[in-house]
Each structure stands twice: as C-alpha cells, then as structure tokens.
Amino acid sequence: MHGPLGVLPLYVRGLSFEAGGARLLDGVSFDLQPGERLVVIGPNGAGKSLLLRLCHGLLTPASGSVSWGTAPGALALKRRAMVFQRPLMLRRSALANITHALGAQGMARPEREERAATSLARFGLTHLARRPARVLSGGEQQRLAIARAWAMRPEVLLLDEPTSALDPTATRAIEEMIMACHADGMTIVMTTHEMGQARRMADRILFLNKGRLVEEAPAERFFTAPATQDARRFLNGDLLS
Numbered sequence: 001m002h003g004p005l006g007v008l009p010l011y012v013r014g015l016s017f018e019a020g021g022a023r024l025l026d027g028v029s030f031d032l033q034p035g036e037r038l039v040v041i042g043p044n045g046a047g048k049s050l051l052l053r054l055c056h057g058l059l060t061p062a063s064g065s066v067s068w069g070t071a072p073g074a075l076a077l078k079r080r081a082m083v084f085q086r087p088l089m090l091r092r093s094a095l096a097n098i099t100h101a102l103g104a105q106g107m108a109r110p111e112r113e114e115r116a117a118t119s120l121a122r123f124g125l126t127h128l129a130r131r132p133a134r135v136l137s138g139g140e141q142q143r144l145a146i147a148r149a150w151a152m153r154p155e156v157l158l159l160d161e162p163t164s165a166l167d168p169t170a171t172r173a174i175e176e177m178i179m180a181c182h183a184d185g186m187t188i189v190m191t192t193h194e195m196g197q198a199r200r201m202a203d204r205i206l207f208l209n210k211g212r213l214v215e216e217a218p219a220e221r222f223f224t225a226p227a228t229q230d231a232r233r234f235l236n237g238d239l240l241s
C-alpha cells in the first residue's frame with residue numbers, strides 16, 4: 001500500500017492552533033512512521049480532535065507544519081482517510097455510500113462496484129449492502145464508515161474517537177475492524193477516551209493536556225511507567241480537564 005510517492009513518514013512540527021483568541025494547541029511535534037498504531041489520549045478538551053483535524057488538513061494551523069511524505073498535495077489527500085465519531089452517511093444505500101466515495105476519487109464505475117462489494121465482504125457487512133445507510137444503527141453506520149474508508153485503500157487511517165458513542169459489543173467490532181485495517185497494511189492514528197482501548201490498540205501513545213504534548217512513549221512503557229506526573233495523574237483518574 002506504500003507506493004514510491006507515499007504520505008509517510010508524517011512530520012508534525014511546532015503545530016499550534018488558535019480560535020477566539022485562545023491557543024488551543026501549542027507547539028506539538030511528532031513523527032508517524034509506516035505501520036504504526038499511534039493513539040492520542042488526554043482529558044476532555046486536551047486538543048486530541050484538533051490535532052487529528054489539523055493533520056488531515058481540515059483546519060489551518062496558526063503556526064507550525066504538517067508534512068505528509070513525498071506525495072503531492074492532491075494525491076496525499078487521497079492516500080489518507082478520516083473516520084469521525086459520528087459518521088456522515090448520504091441518503092442512499094450502504095453500498096452506494098461506498099461507490100459514491102470511490103467515484104469522488106475518480107474510480108471508474110465497474111471497478112467501484114466491485115471494490116465496494118469487496119469492502120463490505122471483507123468486514124462481514126454484505127447483508128447491509130442494500131439497506132439505507134441512514135437507518136442503520138450507530139454501530140452499523142460506524143462499521144460502514146470504516147468499510148468505506150478501507151475501500152479507498154488509504155495508507156493512513158485517522159479515526160477520531162470512533163467508538164465513543166457505542167456499546168461494548170459494537171466497540172469490539174470496530175476495534176477488530178481497525179486491527180484488520182492495520183493487518184492489511186494501513187497505518188493507524190486514533191484518539192480515544194477509553195484507556196482499555198488505548199492499551200489494546202496502541203503501539204505508541206501521544207498524551208496531550210491543555211493543548212500541549214506532555215508525553216510521547218511506546219504504549220507499554222507509557223502504561224507501566226509513565227514519565228510525567230500529569231500522565232500518572234491521568235492514568236489514576238485524577239487529572240481532569
């Protein structure tokens with residue numbers, strides 16, 4: 001999945017974001033290497049969603065830079081996909097939501113149909129193909145959103161709290177899908193509130209607090225021996241936003 005013009009590594013340097021006169025993200029720097037599962041955690045309002053949105057180009061930084069590999073801009077955008085907390089579905093069938101997204105990327109119709117069907121089958125969702133996407137349950141919609149993202153064959157999948165509105169069964173299904181995307185070669189960046197999920201999913205942790213990157217560490221080390229007092233307090237449930 002990584003062509004010569006890939007989007008990785010990602011280099012984020014001194015990234016800041018301001019709104020309403022407030023500095024909401026302040027000087028965040030990190031790298032992302034191919035094949036990683038990077039999980040961004042931190043209290044409410046820490047800036048996790050902002051960081052993902054800035055990385056995906058949905059927001060413009062006040063200062064600093066986001067630099068995605070060597071692929072030129074338009075191609076780099078095609079090579080990453082973002083999944084939101086509440087999926088955006090068009091008023092059409094589950095299958096058509098995928099074919100539409102592929103069409104928007106310029107894929108020819110016969111290939112779109114085949115790719116969309118393959119994607120639903122990959123995740124055991126074929127039975128939903130003809131159902132209107134908007135009447136699917138929250139968990140089904142999120143599974144469809146990930147199948148749609150997978151269909152684009154991105155190098156990088158960005159997920160912003162993909163399970164926060166879901167029950168434990170649906171959460172497990174989504175986690176398995178994300179792991180399957182990773183097994184298929186995609187690099188994963190996700191935010192979560194749920195520390196059990198962060199432990200299950202992460203190779204590496206970025207811990208944000210009040211718009212700053214407080215700690216960056218391999219997941220095992222972060223959870224067994226956090227280096228900062230803020231991270232220790234957060235893991236003990238004592239650090240509130």
Ligand SMILES: Nc1ncnc2c1ncn2[C@@H]1O[C@H](COP(=O)(O)OP(=O)(O)OP(=O)(O)O)[C@@H](O)[C@H]1O
Pocket residue numbers: 019020024042043044045046047048049050051193
């Ligand atoms: N476009 C915006 N304009 C003004 N303030 C914003 C904007 N987007 C986010 N914020 C504020 O920036 C801060 C960080 O928001 P962000 O959504 O990134 O936090 P988060 O870490 O994802 O939190 P949560 O875990 O609650 O989702 C919050 O105080 C939020 O209210």
